[in-house]
Amino acid sequence: MRMVDLIAKKRDGKTLSKEEIDFIIKGYTEGEIPDYQMSALAMALYFQDMTTDERVNLTMAMVESGDQIDLSGIEGIKVDKHSTGGVGDTTTLILAPLVAALDVPVAKMSGRGLGHTGGTIDKLESISGFQVELDSQAFNQLVNKNKVAVVGQSGNLTPADKKLYALRDVTATVNSVPLIASSIMSKKIASGADAIVLDVKTGSGAFMKDLAAARELAQAMVSIGNGAGRDTIAVISDMSQPLGFAIGNALEVKEAIDTLKGHGPADLTELCLTLGSHMVYLAKKAHSIEEAREKLKQVIDNGQAIEKFKTFIAAQGGDASVVDQPNKLPTSRYTFEVKADQDGYVTDIAAEEVGVAASMLGAGRMTKESEIDLAVGVILQKKIGDRVQAGDILAIIHSNHTGINEVEAKIQAAYSIEKDKPELHPLVYDVIS
Ligand code: URA
Ligand code: CA
Secondary structure, three states, rough: OOOOHHHHHHHHOOOOHHHHHHHHHHHHHOOOOOHHHHHHHHHHHHHEEEEEEHHHHHHHHHHHHHHHOOOOOOOOOEEEEOOOOOOOOHHHHHHHHHHHHHOOOOOEEEEOOOOOOOOOOHHHOOOOOOOOOHHHHHHHHHHHOOOEEEOOOOOOHHHHHHHHHHHHHHHOOOOHHHHHHHHHHHHHHHOOOOOOEEEEEOOOOOEEHHHHHHHHHHOOOOOOOOHHHEEEEEEEEEOOOOOOEEOHHHHHHHHHHHHHHHOOHHHHHHHHHHHHHHHHHHHOOOHHHHHHHHHHHHHHHHHHHHHHHHHHHHHHHOHHHHHHHHOOOOOOOEEEEOOOOOOEEEEEEHHHHHHHHHHOOOOEOOOOOOOOOOOOOOEEEEOOOOEEOOOEEEEEEOOOOOHHHHHHHHHHHHHHOOOOOOOOEEEEEEEEE
16 A cells, blocks of 8 residues: 555545555554655545545544553443533533432543643642542542542553644644544543543634534534444534633632532533433433433432532542632632623623633643643623623632733623623534434
C-alpha cells in the first residue's frame, strides 16, 4: 500500500477500507507517514466526507493506536458522559455522585482545562487534600466500593488523535464532522466506557454554533458509538448563555454542592436530570427514562446524592466538610459588582466572553503550563429573560486583584439588554439515539 494512492482514492470520492485506514493511522502514529501526506488526506476527508463504516474504522484505529483503559474489573455497566464543551459547565461534578447514588458505576477520567475555565480535575483540586492521581488498582477498588472515582488522564491514550488533532489545527481541517466525531469518540472508547451519554452543545458559547451543525455532529457520534458496540445517545443542549450561575473552579464546586442538595440553578439542575436519567437508563438501573428521572430526584430529595458526594471526596483524600461548610473552599480577596447601564430585559449573554473574562481573572489557563487561581471567577446574577433596571447587579466578579476594569468591561459587553422580553431558548433541543 502507498499513502499517495490512498490520498488519490479519497480525493476522488471513493471509500477507504478498514485495512487502508489501519495502514494510514498506524503509519502516521509511528512516523512513517509524514505530516504533509496526512495533511493532504485530512483535506480530502474534509471535502469528500466519510461513510459510517469509514468513521467507525477511523475511530477504532485511533483507539488501537495507544493504551486502552481496562475497566473489566469493575462490576456493572460503565457509562461515561462527555460534553462538547461550554462555559461554566458543572455537570460532571454533579452527575458523578448523583448517578453513583443509584449504583451506576462512574469510573471517570477527566482532563484539566485549557482556556475558559478549568476542567473537572481542576475543580476537584479546589477541595483541600483531594487526590486526582490513583493507580488503576486503587481506582477500580474505589469504584467497586463507592461506585464513583474520578482521576486525571494518564497513560498514552489515542496518540494518533493527538497528532492528527494538532495537524488539523494548523491545516484548516478541524471543522469537519467525521473528523471531530471520530476524535471525540476514540477518546471515550479508549477510556473503557461500555455506554456513552453525549452532551452536544449548541449556541454562541458552543463549538457548534447552530442547531443543524450540532445535530449532525450528535448523529455522527451516536452512529460511531453504536457501530463500535457501545450504547450511545446524545442530548443536544443550549449553550447560548453560561450554564448555571457560577464560572470558576471553587465557585462551581459550591454550585455543584447546592445542586446536589436540591437548590441549584434551574437550568443546571434540569440538564443534570436529563443527562443523568439517560446514564441511569443505559446502565440498566431503571426501566425507562422517566423512572430514572424520578429516582434521581428522590436521591437529591432524600440526601443520598449529597452523601455520595461526601463519600467520594473523602475516599480520594479530600476534606468532605466543605460540603456543609462551603466557606472552607478557596475564596477570593475581593468581589466587584457589574451593573446594568440601562433598563430592559437580558436578551443574550455571550458565554464565550464571560469564559474569557473568568480566564483573565486567573480561573483558566492561557497555556498548558499556567497555574490557575481556584478561588476566582464570575457569578451571574441575571440570565436571559430576566428584567433589569439600570444599576441592578448583573454579575459579581471574584478576584484576587483590584485591577479588573478590562474584565468588568468584558462582562458588561457580554450582556445584551433590550426593551422587549426575548423568547427563551429551550434548554434541551433534542435527544438522538
Ligand atoms: N474536540 C476534540 O476532541 N476533537 C476535535 O476534533 C474537536 C473537538
Ligand atoms: Ca456553572
